[in-house]
Amino acid sequence: MNEKLLQYLWNFKIFKSFDFKDVAGNELEILNFGKWNFDSGPDFLFAKIKTGNIVLAGNIELHVKSSDWIFHQHAGNPEFENLILHAVYIHDIEIDDFKNKNIPTLELKDYIDENLLWKYETLLKENQFIPCSALFTPKAVPFNFLEETLLKKLDEKSIEIEAALKRNKNNYEAVLFQNIAYAFGLKVNAQIFRQMAEHVDFSVYNKIRQNPVQLEALLFGMSGWLDKPEDDEMKIWKREFDFLQAKYNLSPVRFHPKFSKLRPPNFPTLRLSQLASLYHRNQNLFSKLMAAKNITSIYEFFESVKASSYWDNRFNFGKESPVNGKKFLTKDFIDLILINAILPLKYTYHKNTDENTAEDILEFYRHIAPEKNTIIDGWRALNMNAENALESQALLFQYKNFCERKDCLNCGIGFRLLQKDK
Structure with a gap:
């Protein structure tokens, strides 16, 4: 038992019975368990109890042991002056402060299900995919839990976007x-690509978007790849970059995207060329994406996007490859763009003006294939199969924000698992 769990049980009223008696044997009725206090002072505020024929209103303090009142040095603290009850798991010592002020002490040990404590200890075990692996069943997932979890993620993302x-x-x-x-940029170059995008005012990208050579030149030049051209075609980009650098007074900073841990189709050379292609082909892309009513219409903006012809037989500068062909975006990659960039922005843009935004965005996610990674595989091993991106995104968010942190007491699934057995 720990104090956090004891507070949790008190807040959600998870007890075998409510026929409470204080340590002196007097009947004790909890009329209001109080409001959980996360700041300094008593654990529960604005509570109300009935002892004998007297109704008391005030605050309640919880401890694992009665002696914790002394160890925590609460005596004499004015924040605890309006205390009406001391609730403890084990009553190990009489506290003079309470005895002198007729403040009852409630020992909770016999009111708490031992099976619940076993469950909680199971959640704390190491070397499990998620803390509740040994207890988990898909039936423990509350109704609409995945939808609500994804909306939490979108709300968090909205704060970043705003x-x-x-x-x-x-x-x-x-x-x-x-x-x-x-x-x-994917995981390896995401931050670098964002820094590049932020480094030059978007008006510059917008002004040169009709010239795909200049778009590529700007991105390649900022990457530091054009400082020493390796072939004649690179010299064309070099010339255009030097022109843009002088015209728009661009900073000499170089960002040097990484190639390590990437498969050739994900090399930053190809991805930046494809990014240039996307913006060359789509003027006013934001307006078009925000107006899109279904996933199919969004896919259409990406289907013709491909790296420039220089990359038909290359993955890096100056090195020809036996693999020859147009480097289009794959559907899996487009899905990643939709999930990580477009739909969160679409949600943020519409959420304050359209009451149906949440359900509309969820519907977009339902029509995207789920991600494939080790975390989703872990959920699948627990018979929790993600059928679409709504479910996989929710499970990824759940894992990162609750399971990895072992924050089971604030988790909807953990709450269900810690309920008394029916």
Whole structure:
């Protein structure tokens, strides 16, 4: 037993019975368990109890042992002056403060199901995929849990997007470009690509978007790849980059994207070329994406996007490859762009103006295939199969924000598992 669990049980009233008696044998009725206090002071505020024929209103303090009152040095603290009850798991010592003020002590040990304590100890065991692996069953997942979890993730993402909008003077097009660049970078180059997108004012990208050579030149030049051209075609990009650098007074900073741990189709050379292609082919991309009513219409903006012809037989500069062919975006990669960049922004843009936004965005996620990774495999091993991106995104968020942190007491699944057996 620990104090956090004891507070949890008190807050959610998880007891075998409520026929409480204090340590002196007097009947004790809890009329109001109080409001859980996460700041300094008593654990529960604005509570109400009845002892004998007297109703008391005030605060309640919980401890694992009665002696913790002394160890925590609460005596004499004015924050605890309005105490009406001391609830403990084990009553190991009489406290003079309570005896002198007629404040009852409630020992909870016999009111708590031992099976629940076993469950909690099971959650704390190491070397499990999730803390509740030994207890988990898909039936423990509350109704609409995945939908609500994904909306929590989108709300968190909205906070980041709103901060980015503030930095970009409410320019949604600029924020979209930065988010898409981040997604194009995948895990290895996401931050680098975002920094590149933010480094040059979006108006520059917008002005040169009709010239795909200049778009590529700008991205390749900022990457540091054009400082020493390796072939004649690179010299064309070099010339255009030098022109843009002089015209727009660009900083000499170079970002040097990484190639390590990436398969050739995900090399930053190809991804930046494809990013340039996307913006060359789609003017006012933000407006088009926000107006899209279904997933099919969004896919259409990406289907013709491909790296420039220089990359038909290359993955890196100056090195020809036996693999020859147009480097289009794959559907899996487009899905990642939708999940990580477009749909969160679409949610943020519409949530304050359209009451149906949440359900509409969830419907987009339902029509995208689930991600494939070790975490989703772990859930599948527990018979929790993700059928679409709504479910996989929710499970990934759940794992990162609750399971990895062992935050079972704040988890909807943990709450269900810690309920008394029916």
